[in-house]
Amino acid sequence: MDVTLDFSGRRVLVVGGAQAARRVLARYLAAGATAYLVSETAGMPDPRVRVVALPRSRGGWSTLVSAVDLVALVEASPPNDQAIVEACSAERTWLTREVPAATGRTGQVTLVGGGPGDEGLLTLAALAALRGADVVYYDRLGPRDRLAEWAPGAEYVNVGKTPGHHAVPQVHIERMLVESALAGKTVVRLKGGDPFVFGRGGEEVIACRAAGIPVAVVSGVTSAIAVPALAGIPVTHRDVSRLFTVFSGHTPLSEDELAHLVGLGGTIVVLMGVGTLAHLASGLARHGMRGDMPVAIIERGFSDSQRTTIASVDTVVTTAAGVGARSPAVLVIGEVVGLSESADAAAVELMQAAATIAGQA
Incomplete structure (x- = not known):
């Protein structure tokens, strides 16, 4: 059951082993319920949970079921399963079946891409992973307000x-990921964007595998594409840009890298590049990029204070300083910047002209 209701003051009986039922118990406790656990196996649940004895007869189940508002059936032997169903039907008590949590000695880790910050861009797989988590290690830029x-x-x-x-x-x-999983917990590592796009997800996967921890990855929407799109900038556009290059601006590019970047053409997308913007702009110009090539600085993507600033390669450093551009920001360099909602009519005409010329070539 998706526990989104207020269960304050409600009595919920959970049937199943303490470990298998731990996530179900945690959800109902978080929703304000008074939780009871009846189990066929030994195990210590959350201290907030009240443990009740396992009924030995159908009449015992009826008495127990009649005293609660909801029964959450996680796991039970076939005879007890049937007795619970019949008791709930006779006493007109709500019954829901819940998926048991993993109960192995070793837990598991799932790296979840949370996207660029807008909770609407979380995938169904991401929400499913979060729902089953015992512990969530989260980042600054990922969605976290509704954890x-x-x-x-x-x-x-x-x-x-x-x-x-x-x-x-x-x-x-x-x-921390490894230690939590070795303790038998289901771990979610919630990251901004996509775990494998400058998210150091590869390092975390290697660490988990080295420790023998099962690890999975849920891809997320990367800001390299989503943030420009929100500003009205496609990273590719027919007859204008048929490729795009994404790189991290955290460390300045070498001269060889700058030369190759200019030679590739297309659209350039830079993440975490405000701090090295001066080096990048001068380097691109030094290796032959036009000074009037459009540049967009998109700050705080998907926030209420998102701002797009349009400049060119030869003016972007001065412009960025003038507006006080700061991280987090996505830089976009290329003719496609002319499609930005913040671009002026002249920039749009320039891009349309570029498309026309490309189509005639």
Whole structure:
């Protein structure tokens, strides 16, 4: 059952092993319910859960079921399963079947791409992974305002980084993931964008595999495409740009890399590039890029304060300084910038002319 209702003051009886039922219990507790557990196996549940004895007769089940508002059936032997169904029917008590959580000695880790920050861009697979999490390690740029709703009852740990400041070093994050999984927990690593696009997801996968931890990856919407799109900029456009290159501006490019980048043509998308913008702009110009090539700086994508600033290769550094451009920002360099909602009519005409020339070539 999707526990989105207010269960305050409601009595919920959960049937199943303490480990198998742990996520179900956590969700109902988070929703305000008074939770009871009846189990065929030994095990210590959350201390907030009230443990009741396993009924030994159909009459015992009827008495127990009649005292609660809802029965959540996680796992039971066939005879008890049938007795519970019959008791709920006779007592007119709501019955829902829930999926048991993993109960192995070792848990599992799922890297989840949360997209560029807009919760509407979370995938169904991402929400499903969060729903089953015992602990969520989340980043600064991913969606997190509704974690209590998406992963009710889970533990939430902020391991986010800010430019120039890594409060939790990457190696420590990897150790935390492994230790939580070795403790038998279902772990979600919620990351902004896509885990494998400058998200250091590969390092976390390697760390988990080295420790023998099962690990899966849920892809996310990358800001490299989604943020420009929200600003009205397609990274490709027929007869204008048939390829795009994405790179991290965290470290300045070498002269060879700059030369190859200019030679490729198409659209250039830079993530985390505000700090190295001066080096990039001068380097592109030095290796032959036109000074009037359009550049867009899209700050704080998918937030209420998103801002797009349009300039050119030869003016972007001065323009960025003038408006006080700061991270997080996505840079887009290429003729497609002319399609931006912030571009003026002259820029749009320039791009249309470029398309015409390309079509005649």
